[in-house]
Amino acid sequence: MSLSDDGGYGGDGHRGSGTGQTRTRLPDTGGDPYGSGRRPRAGMSSRNLVTIVGVVVLLLAAIAFANRGGSGNSETPSDGSPKDTAQAQPTAPTGTRPTTGKTGGIASGFAKTEQGAQSAAANYAVALSSSGMYKSAQRDAIIEAVYTSSAAADRKESLRKIYTDAKFLSRIGLKADGTAPGGMTFVSRANPAGAKVEKFEGTTATVAVWYSTLFGLAGQGSQNPVAESWYTSTMHMQWVNGDWKVAGFTQKAGPAPIGGDQAAATAKDMSQAVQGFGGFTYAR
Numbered sequence: 001m002s003l004s005d006d007g008g009y010g011g012d013g014h015r016g017s018g019t020g021q022t023r024t025r026l027p028d029t030g031g032d033p034y035g036s037g038r039r040p041r042a043g044m045s046s047r048n049l050v051t052i053v054g055v056v057v058l059l060l061a062a063i064a065f066a067n068r069g070g071s072g073n074s075e076t077p078s079d080g081s082p083k084d085t086a087q088a089q090p091t092a093p094t095g096t097r098p099t100t101g102k103t104g105g106i107a108s109g110f111a112k113t114e115q116g117a118q119s120a121a122a123n124y125a126v127a128l129s130s131s132g133m134y135k136s137a138q139r140d141a142i143i144e145a146v147y148t149s150s151a152a153a154d155r156k157e158s159l160r161k162i163y164t165d166a167k168f169l170s171r172i173g174l175k176a177d178g179t180a181p182g183g184m185t186f187v188s189r190a191n192p193a194g195a196k197v198e199k200f201e202g203t204t205a206t207v208a209v210w211y212s213t214l215f216g217l218a219g220q221g222s223q224n225p226v227a228e229s230w231y232t233s234t235m236h237m238q239w240v241n242g243d244w245k246v247a248g249f250t251q252k253a254g255p256a257p258i259g260g261d262q263a264a265a266t267a268k269d270m271s272q273a274v275q276g277f278g279g280f281t282y283a284r
Contacts, residue, residue, distance in 0.1 A: 094284055099123075104141040107281045110244050114205065118195040118284035120244035121207035121235045126279065129190035129213055134163055134178035148238055148245040173217045173224040184219035185271040187226045192282050203239040208232055210255070218270040226270050230256035 099119065100109035107123045110116035124146045132138035139159060143152050162168065166176055173181070180186035192211040199206040209232065216226035235249040265273070 097283075099281060099283075104145040106142065106145045108145065108243055112202075112239055112244075114197045114200050115284040117200065117205035117207050117237050117244050118197060118209075119282060121209050121233075121237060121246075122192040122195050122211075122282035122284070124235065124246055125192060125209045125211055125233050126190045126282065129188060129211075131186050131188040133159070134169075134174065134186070134188070136160070136164075136178075139163060146246050148240055148247050151245075151247050173222065180217055180219075184217045184222060185274055187214050187216055187218055187270070187274050189214045189274070189279070195284055198234065205237040205244070206234060207237055208234045214274075218274060219267050222267060225264075225267075226274075228259075230254050 094115045097111075099107040102108055106127045107119075110120040127142050127146055130142070132142055140156060143155050143159065146152075147155055163178065169176060169178060173184070174186060175181060190211045190213050192209055195207055195209045197205060197207055211231060211233070213229050213231065214226055215229065216222065216224045218226050231251055231253055232255070233249050233251045236247045237244045238247045239245075
């Protein structure tokens with residue numbers, strides 16, 4: 001609503017007749033123009049008292065119910081037995097220990113369950129999106145730890161061609177050996193937001209992982225500053241030698257949320273964050 005030139009609000013209905021001014025009605029008696037208000041009752045009826053007591057009782061009961069995990073998603077039921085994982089919601093943790101060890105710095109030893117397959121897929125998505133993929137020795141170790149033996153043999157050669165391509169490395173601001181220029185910090189990190197099983201048949205599983213990535217060069221004058229993207233990778237998993245391995249996967253962009261209105265970090269702050277904050281072992 002805009003103000004008119006004479007100081008009143010746009011329509012004639014707000015003005016006094018013929019004066020161009022707003023007409024205000026004052027109270028007929030002196031004192032507070034807003035009136036003294038209604039007088040409170042001398043006492044409270046029994047009906048009102050019963051109502052108030054009832055509301056207080058219901059409120060206390062609701063607080064007690066919430067504190068004892070009334071949603072049914074508590075980690076451990078009152079009898080001490082593990083909760084029913086079949087009731088877990090898509091993004092809720094199951095409470096199952098995700099892994100028993102590491103292979104080549106990557107989590108391994110996942111349970112032969114749907115939850116174990118999801119945990120494996122989430123951790124493998126992180127490994128396959130890491131900066132280690134740009135260094136030959138680390139890349140081979142990641143591939144061997146993540147893929148089945150037959151898939152690893154094929155992937156080593158195809159990924160070697162991608163990650164050693166001079167034009168590709170130059171385009172993202174890296175040197176020919178896959179390292180960052182002096183004074184720069186290369187960032188390539190995946191952050192899983194959730195996982196779901198699309199198909200499970202005991203020794204095989206199809207798992208979709210939704211995650212964001214941070215990718216770019218942090219440093220003064222960077223031509224490829226660190227940016228966020230979102231992807232969904234669908235991994236076809238196989239149970240091999242007591243663990244889940246990737247037989248193949250497909251990737252698509254998104255779904256991506258609307259960007260927030262936060263100010264972008266400085267190159268120094270971003271470099272310090274990447275170097276100072278470690279990653280996680282992801283669990284379903």
